[in-house]
Amino acid sequence: MIGTIKVVQVNSINKGDFYHILFVPSEQNQNFAGYKKSLSNQPCLLVTESSGMAKNGSMINFKDVDGKLRFEVNTKTLESSGLKMSQELTRFGEEIN
Template sequence: MPTLPGPSKHQHQSPARSLRDGRVPSCARRFRLGALTLLCFSLCSLLPSHSLALSDSDELEAKAAFIYNFCKYIDWPADRFASSSSPIVITVFCHHFTYDACDAFDTIRGKSAGGRPLEVRLVKKADEIGTPHILYMCGSDRDHAGRIPESYRTQSILTVNDLDPATRCGGAIISFLSVDNKLRFQINLRAARKSGLKISSQLLKLATDVVE
């Protein structure tokens, strides 16, 4: 099956800059995220090996779309939510945020999964992480983002990172991989069980590798 081409690089002003200048961001970017989300999951489910060719500029946006969809395939313990309407909190940890990172995760704000709204937090310091439902250790900071602190591995937190192919380490439940310029992910079931999370078999089928 031919490789799907990556989305063309957007030329418009970033939402972060637009908001800072007092202008409303274009709705075209949100429409584009919807298309990218469908490519990431709906089409991937039809492929024998989950993959999607991406340009560098769209990588973070694609990962944000993936993380949004992960919410639909994860069961957290009931006591992780104060009520049936409590949000799914997604914390993105990165020492050095760029406009691209802010723009990418801004596109999933206001969305919902499993009847719960998503709450996205971007933090730069470890003591600001708290106890979210999803923790993404952004791989733009390789010295700090790759490894998941031990304290977060038993708190029913879906930990996500960018796996270093050279060391294959990190301790996350889900790790993004780049293989031949294609975005993939692997799942560590052992880490998921340790955290008390249940992962849908549908998501397991989309993973390029499942660690038992």
């Protein structure tokens, strides 16, 4: 079954809003803690693109390493939200606990 993917840009997140995946661009880092808190009781994949964000609770954080796109995976945050990532995908990223 193929579902519909809907991409929306949001300026704020309220308790009760539901997202499967939330990408927080670097320009919105100052709002990350609030987004994370608003989505804390649901299985939402939080994805960022700034240094140190995996340690701050992002589940997947993209980063540039010598001109190549790499990613970090915060397995602790993933598991606490009820989400799981395959071992195959995890081994390609840098695991952050």
